[in-house]
Structure formats: structure tokens, C-alpha cells
Amino acid sequence: MIIPGYEQTAVDPRAALEARFEVEAFHARYCHTLDTGDLVNWVDFFDEACTYVVTGRENAEAGLPVGLIYAEGRGMIRDRAYAVKHTQMYAPRYMMHMVSNVLVLRASTEEIRSVSNYLLLQTLVEGRTTIHQAGRYYDTFVRSAGSLLIRERRCVYDSDLIANDLVFPV
């Protein structure tokens, strides 16, 4: 599925390779941070003017804007991190992200756009590990002080029927 703004453009092969390494390194740090339950530092992967939306494929394909999580700006990201960590009631669980097939769609000195597949595994402490979401990250990164920050991350999951709820961010 292709969503507007994430079409493949002509990218110089060497630039694409470099951008891919940067994005893969970003994913590794981002997922490690979430998978270790470090919501405080998760906030720092986002640009101040970011958009972060988690939504089902049906919505994305129909151009419907709703998000399971819908954040405009880093303030809302921080509010979610605080709420999940300190105020929300839910059963204990472990999350693990597997990210692959990083495809660079655009790359310039200012911005990278890419799409990557993700699997989000959930392990409830009393249960077996399940695939909680199979989805794609549609990412727009900007550079800040030599590293990438998320300007836009759209997490579009194929797994339309959610097993009860989504507690932690994707």
C-alpha cells in the first residue's frame, strides 16, 4: 500500500544505501528504547513539530484520518509517555519490535523518507508470545545535530482486529 507522500522517487544508489544504514540504525535505537520500556527517552526520537499516528490499513487506504494514537507535536508524545508509565492501568507485558525491509523513498541532506515493515510481538506475563501487529512505518526523518528525528511517523497495521488493546506505542 502506498500512502500520499510516500511514493518511490529516484534516489542516487549510494545516497540510498547511506540513508538506509541511517534509518536502520535509527530503528534499532528506537525499538530498543521502547522494548526496554524506556518511555521517557522514547520522546526524544521525535521532532518538536512531529506527527505520530497509529492506524489500521483500512483507514489509511480510505484516506480516513483517525488514529488509534494520534499525536500532533512532541508535547502530546510526552503526555502519552507519562500517562502510560505513571497513570494507566493494564496487565504487565513485554513488547518486542522486529523491523525489516527498509526502503528509502527519498533522501536529501535535510530529509529522508522511508517505509519499513514491522512486527510487534506482545508477551503477556501469563501467556504465550503473540503477533500484536504486522504493519509498516511510513517515516519522514529530519536531521538535527547529526542524527535523525521523526518529523512524521505513520504506523499502519494490517492486523485490523486488535487483541483487546494497544497499551504501549509502536
Add this chain to the structure above:
Amino acid sequence: MFSTTDTVIHPLGAATKEREPAEYVWPAAGLTEVPDWIYTSQVIYDREVERIFHGRTWNYVALEAEIPKANDFVRSWIGPTPVVVARDADGSIHVFENRCAHRGVEFCRHSRGNNAEFVCPYHQWSYDMRGNLQGVPFRRGMKGEADSGMPRDFNPAQHGLRKMNVATRHGVVFASFAADMEPLEAYLGEEITHDFDVLFKGRQLRILGYYRNELPGNWKLYHENLKDPYHATLLHSFLVTFGLMVAGSKSAMIADPSGRHGTMASAKPADVTKVVDASTASQMRAYRTDLKLEDPRFIDFVPEFESPWTVTMQTIWPNLIVQRELNTLGVRQIVPNGPNSMIMNWTMFGFDTDTEEMTRHRLRQGNLMGPAGFLGLEDNEAIKFLQEGVRRSPTDIGILKLGGTTEGTATTLVTESAIRSMYRHYREVMGL
């Protein structure tokens, strides 16, 4: 029917609460006690499908805004039963079983779409947008071959899809297996109709999107949850801390005269600290003075309704929740999925008059609700925990004693009055 993942392990030695039909007897204490088997028994579940979802009820099936044009359709459910909601060329809306009259194939596989006819993929029987049988391939058989095709007396008019009774109100579509249902307004009652109309009357809806989740709990627990203002003021930090619904604020738990429907209503105070005194605060662990929002926009309220309430959560028996939580609006369809599970189909919407900023406000506020919402996920977790408790433990009674034995509408949040009303109605219908 549906299943996501086994979130509940079948424990060794789980206490079965199945019993002989004659042994399903409600506790002598009456409505202040609820037997666990109403949440866990297949026998009871089957009776619920027959007497409630397939009985004398109006079931939510769709919003008209989803099927604005001729030949639009959506796939939907009445109880666990798959149906199709279709708009015919003349604009009329029809609801029929999603089950081919020939061999029972669930023929419609797309959530929504537009077509002039439905064709069963197995043997290509075709139906119009009203569910009438239009075509049967080789109905007359192969020319010159004996015993080929349908019998001469086969009458297509008698082999259409099973059609449901349909009612609409301000763009919301309901259907019933019962052909002689009372009008929807009489079914809802005056008070429930009033708060329903506050949201829908005179509005054109704009669909913002969908969520779907499987909730590993009995379907009645979702009704109970929204007829239980006691939990609202204890479980949800976001409701309490920001005054969306908090003990001390102006609120009501409205029940219709039949007891089956409800509206949980609350008015957000200008300053929550003025209504929550130290004694109230000390009893609410969820009241969190440390919870400060860096971006408070998503709990803003933009007045847009003629109502004293900023929040109304309506439970419309047996399968609809109408959410008006500040400015985040939606309907939830409950699809029962066996005694231990339900599917929730969420449709979020705004109005066609919304500005771009108002739409974004609704989307931001949507973080409160849904399967990842600050309120929504806590309810889902609590319902799951309850189901696991009643499934696994040999104890078999829950209690509903808040507010004594009162039933019906209450103006305190510390009551289970509306749940008792619901179970009075339930027991009558179920013969329990």
C-alpha cells in the same frame, strides 16, 4: 467466529460453571447478586442470541453516512449473525442476512463497497440490493438433459435472503429480526431518545475512521461498564484528574423505564479542584495532581450541543454505545462472540460543517477513547480481568449493592442502580 490471540490461558482445573438447564436459577437475593454463569455459560449465551439479539430488539447496524449513494453497502452484524446493510437505487435502506439462500455461504466479504447486485461466489446466485433472488445459473437445466436444473415449481420469490425489519433515526440505522417491533422512539424511551437526538438531530456526519478490537469478556460487561459510574470515578485518571467525570461534579446515570438502556452523563466543571475536596480526593487513587499535560488541547471542550452535559455515554440495548465524550464522537457496535469474547466495531465521526481545525481537535481528543485510548484501554483491561476472574474461580457470585436496592436513574456516581435495572429487564427476557 473471530479470534485474535489466546490472551487467556485455559487454566488447569478451571471451575466450570456450566450446569443443567434447570439449575440456572438466579440467586435468591435478587438483583444485588449476579451469578457468574451469565458471563461464562454457552447455554445462557445461546439463549441470549435467540431471545435478545434475534428477539424483540432494535440492533444498530450502520450509519447512513457510510452508505450515502445508491448501491453502497456495508457488512455488519446483528448479535453474532452476519448481515449486509445496502442502499437501493431509490435511496431506501435494506438489511438482510449475509448468507446465500442456496447453501449458506457468507457471500459478502468486503467491509464496504458499491455494487448493483450481490453474487454468491460459490454458485453465482445473484441478489438485488433488497436481498431478492435475481438469478440462478442453469435454473432450467441443460437443454435436452433430464433431471437437470431446478424443479419447475422453484419460485425465486420464495428464496430471497432473509430480510430484517429496518428503522432509522437521524442517520443511524437499526435492524431487527422481529417484524412487528414497536417504533424505535418507543423502544428507546423519551429520555434516551432526547440525548440521542442531541448528538444526531439535524447533523450530517462525516466518518473519520474505524477501529476494531476483540475484547476477551462477555458482551454484557460492556453495558455494565457504562452503567457503572462508580468505576468511572475510580479507575480512570484522565476522567478524574481533568474533571471529565468525577465524584462531586454534576452528573447523572439515566436509565430508561424498561431498564435496558442508559445514559451516563456528566458536566465538566470549570475548575475540577473546586469540586473535589480533600475527603473526596483521598478516596480516589486515580485523582493525580502530578498528572499535568504538556499539551492540554486534547481535553478542551468546544461547546456544540444543546445539553447541560459535556459527556454522555449511551448504552442502547443490546449492541450500541453512543459516545459523546467532550468533542470526540463515535458509535461502537458490540458483536457477541461466544460467552467469553466480544468484537467491538468503532466508527468515529465528526460533522460535515466541521472546520479543518475542529476535525483535528476531534482526532486529538480521540486519544481518550478507542483500544489505545487513555480511558478505553483501561476499561478493556478491567473487563478482561473480570472475565478471567469469573472463569477461573470456583466462587460464583458477584455483588451489586452500591446504592442499596435502588433501580433506575440516579444522580450519584456511587451507585449500581442502572446495572440492577438492566438485569431486571434481562431476567424477564431470559426467563431467569
